[in-house]
Amino acid sequence: MALSRLRAAAAAAAVLLSLTACSTGPAGGSSEGGTAAASDGAFPVTIKHAYGETVIDEQPERVATVSWVNDDVSLALGVVPVGMPKVEWGGNDNGSTPWKDAKLEELGAGAGSEKAPKQYSEADGIAFDEIAATEPDVILAAYSGLTQEDYDKLSKIAPVVAYPKTAYGTDWQTSTEMIGKALGKGAEAEELIASTEATVEEKAAQYPELAGKTFIYGNLDPAASDAVNVYTANDNRPKFLSSIGMKQADVVTEATGDSEEFFLPWSAEKANELDSDIFVTWVPSDKTKQQVLDDPLLGQIPAVEKGALVADSDNTLTLSISAASPLSLPWALDTFLPMLAEGAEAADAS
Incomplete structure (x- = not known):
């Protein structure tokens, strides 16, 4: 993706090339959306990040995401977000990607399904109003370019899992660890990391x-x-x-x-x-x-x-x-x- 666009997105926290897909409505394994399986750990949990600490009192049922990666990780852990960004650069006619579409279908939340996430655009920045309309229990932004202002505004909607140190610098393993903890799926996150790394290693060995x-x-x-x-x-x-x-x-x-x-x-x-x-x-x-x-x-x-x-x-x-x-x-x-x-x-x- 063009670096000049990425730089502009980071500077304005607008993410012009964002992965925006999907907003309100039921999702996951319950009629209320979000979490597809029971928690593997006790709540509350505390997650440290660049803007301090976020406490999540109980396992989230309604999950919203911003930027890239976060929705992919949530889906990979079996949790269909109630709201996630549309893929506006590199995406398909669904405002999605082949890998995202495949996982949504697997989870019974493909395009047109009642469980399908709603889509909001991040072409002009974080979609605060549309995220709020999804009534999320948590907002995932482990990989993102949130500013302090963005973080503060989102935190008025729901607890926010921001990036740990550097904007757009979180590796996928750390994003998976943080999101797994936030969703009460720490053990599943560890397994997901291990299996993905094994796949990469196996393919690269060829x-x-x-x-x-x-x-x-x-x-x-x-x-x-x-x-x-x-x-x-x-x-x-x-x-x-x-x-x-x-x-x-x-x-x-x-x-x-x-x-x-x-x-x-x-x-x-x-x-x-x-x-x-x-x-x-x-x-x-x-x-x-x-x-x-x-x-x-x-x-x-x-x-x-x-x-x-x-x-x-x-x-x-x-x-x-x-x-x-x-x-x-x-x-x-x-x-x-x-x-x-x-x-x-x-x-x-x-």
């Missing part, structure tokens, strides 16, 4: 050429004023590549230092310094990929020069990695890993 390869995950767009941006280890895209045995390039690690930012702007005049085996980027079309290859500055990126540019123009695939979740990752692996392997083979051949 591509041994990826092990140890250095990478840079960034955005390349010759037509933009900020033609080059690179994602830091704080972002979920590099986190995913690291999880399958690849290594972030030293040039990015050194430039990041102690920064908590999820990306770094990079001068196109210094593009030749972005040394790695593979460079991964989202592009709006194959035309843009060719423009990168032909650009006199971006074409000097070492991985680009040796044909190891992995340029993805599938918005849904990009979304599945950048907003990684226990539902999206298994869906993405059979497509994304072969693309990376092709880049690795090009690097080996150079």
Whole structure:
């Protein structure tokens, strides 16, 4: 997804490329929505996050979500939210994704069902009024870019599970742990994390050429004023590549230092310094990929020069990695890993 949009979303807490899907109504395993199974732990529970602590007195039955990932995790744990954001970038005609649709159908809450969540748009920011209308018991935002103002306003509606440290920086495992605790499904969350990691490991093992390869995950767009941006280890895209045995390039690690930012702007005049085996980027079309290859500055990126540019123009695939979740990752692996392997083979051949 385009970094300039992500940056604007973070700055305004508006999340222009949000995963918005679904709002009020019954959900989950009861007529009142939300929780599909009994609690595996005692309530109340206290969850620490960037804005302090949130106490949840009893197991939530009505769950609302904001931003990306949170709805996926809730669904993966068997809890259908009463309200969740529409997927407005990388989504389908349902305002959803293939992995989300499959899980909703499995839980008896597919499109048109009485249990289907309502959808609200986050194109202009958090949908406070529509979230309030769902009458939630808890609002999940473990992966989000909530500001203090957003958090305070949402907290007047229901207890809010905000991100632990960095906006848009929560890895899917931590999101799953936090949401599992909030929903009284801690043990199920642990099992979900373990099974998802096992799936990733099993699939990645089929591509041994990826092990140890250095990478840079960034955005390349010759037509933009900020033609080059690179994602830091704080972002979920590099986190995913690291999880399958690849290594972030030293040039990015050194430039990041102690920064908590999820990306770094990079001068196109210094593009030749972005040394790695593979460079991964989202592009709006194959035309843009060719423009990168032909650009006199971006074409000097070492991985680009040796044909190891992995340029993805599938918005849904990009979304599945950048907003990684226990539902999206298994869906993405059979497509994304072969693309990376092709880049690795090009690097080996150079």
